[in-house]
Amino acid sequence: AQSVAQPEDQVNVAEGNPLTVKCTYSVSGNPYLFWYVQYPNRGLQFLLKYITGDNLVKGSYGFEAEFNKSQTSFHLKKPSALVSDSALYFCAVRDMWSGNTPLVFGKGTRLSVIA
Amino acid sequence: DTEVTQTPKHLVMGMTNKKSLKCEQHMGHRAMYWYKQKAKKPPELMFVYSYEKLSINESVPSRFSPECPNSSLLNLHLHALQPEDSALYLCASSQDGTSSGNTIYFGEGSWLTVV
Numbered sequence: 614a615q616s617v618a619q620p621e622d623q624v625n626v627a628e629g630n631p632l633t634v635k636c637t638y639s640v641s642g643n644p645y646l647f648w649y650v651q652y653p654n655r656g657l658q659f660l661l662k663y664i665t666g667d668n669l670v671k672g673s674y675g676f677e678a679e680f681n682k683s684q685t686s687f688h689l690k691k692p693s694a695l696v697s698d699s700a701l702y703f704c705a706v707r708d709m710w711s712g713n714t715p716l717v718f719g720k721g722t723r724l725s726v727i728a
Numbered sequence: 729d730t731e732v733t734q735t736p737k738h739l740v741m742g743m744t745n746k747k748s749l750k751c752e753q754h755m756g757h758r759a760m761y762w763y764k765q766k767a768k769k770p771p772e773l774m775f776v777y778s779y780e781k782l783s784i785n786e787s788v789p790s791r792f793s794p795e796c797p798n799s800s801l802l803n804l805h806l807h808a809l810q811p812e813d814s815a816l817y818l819c820a821s822s823q824d825g826t827s828s829g830n831t832i833y834f835g836e837g838s839w840l841t842v843v
Contacts, residue, residue, distance in 0.1 A: 645828075645829040647831070647832075649834075654839075655836055655837070656732075656734075656818055656834040656835050656836040656837045657771065657818065657820075657834040658834070659831050659832075659833060659834075662829065662831060664829040701768070703770055703771075707829070709829070713783065713784070713825065715773050715776065715784060716773075716832060718770035718771060719770065720769070720770055721768065721769070721770055723768075
């Protein structure tokens with residue numbers, strides 16, 4: 614079975630400060646990991662993914678995430694937050710060896726960047 | 729170009745109506761998806777089409793009927809819906825099916841209100 618946890622419902626950060634949105638996962642084999650962002654009244658936009666290789670993944674809008682196999686984590690980070698980063702963020706996982714299994718989403722974390 | 733186009737953006741329908749949601753992608757993707765999303769919740773998978781064949785039906789009620797006329801188009805036919813079916817319906821596509829690390833790209837969604 615595969616699952617993903619986003620332990621924080623809400624993250625508040627001041628503009629210009631670094632931000633972190635946490636994600637941990639559970640899979641039987643090796644994971645494919647994804648981050649998506651959803652702005653109000655919009656669809657989900659792909660930010661970045663980890664498939665294999667370098668543990669530090671860089672994505673859109675200055676976001677990056679670090680894959681940590683020992684901690685089964687894939688936290689999303691940005692060095693300097695913008696008010697426009699305020700949105701709902703979803704982490705998702707698929708087990709590489711689970712066959713025809715769909716992507717599993719976390720419950721989402723609402724990021725609020727305060728000016 | 730990573731665009732998935734959905735129409736209509738907004739739909740209000742009565743419980744006895746028949747309507748359809750439409751989705752189109754021109755990225756050459758061979759997997760297409762329907763998701764349902766309630767406010768502030770993660771998207772829930774409904775159906776997956778892979779190479780124009782229905783590969784996953786997540787026990788969705790028969791009042792939702794998917795159709796994949798060709799590799800670029802995906803429809804969701806709606807009939808005798810209930811008010812609790814009101815939600816954002818997201819179409820998505822990926823290069824191939826669910827057993828891969830390919831990115832799933834989402835449309836902007838169709839807001840459905842059942843009255």
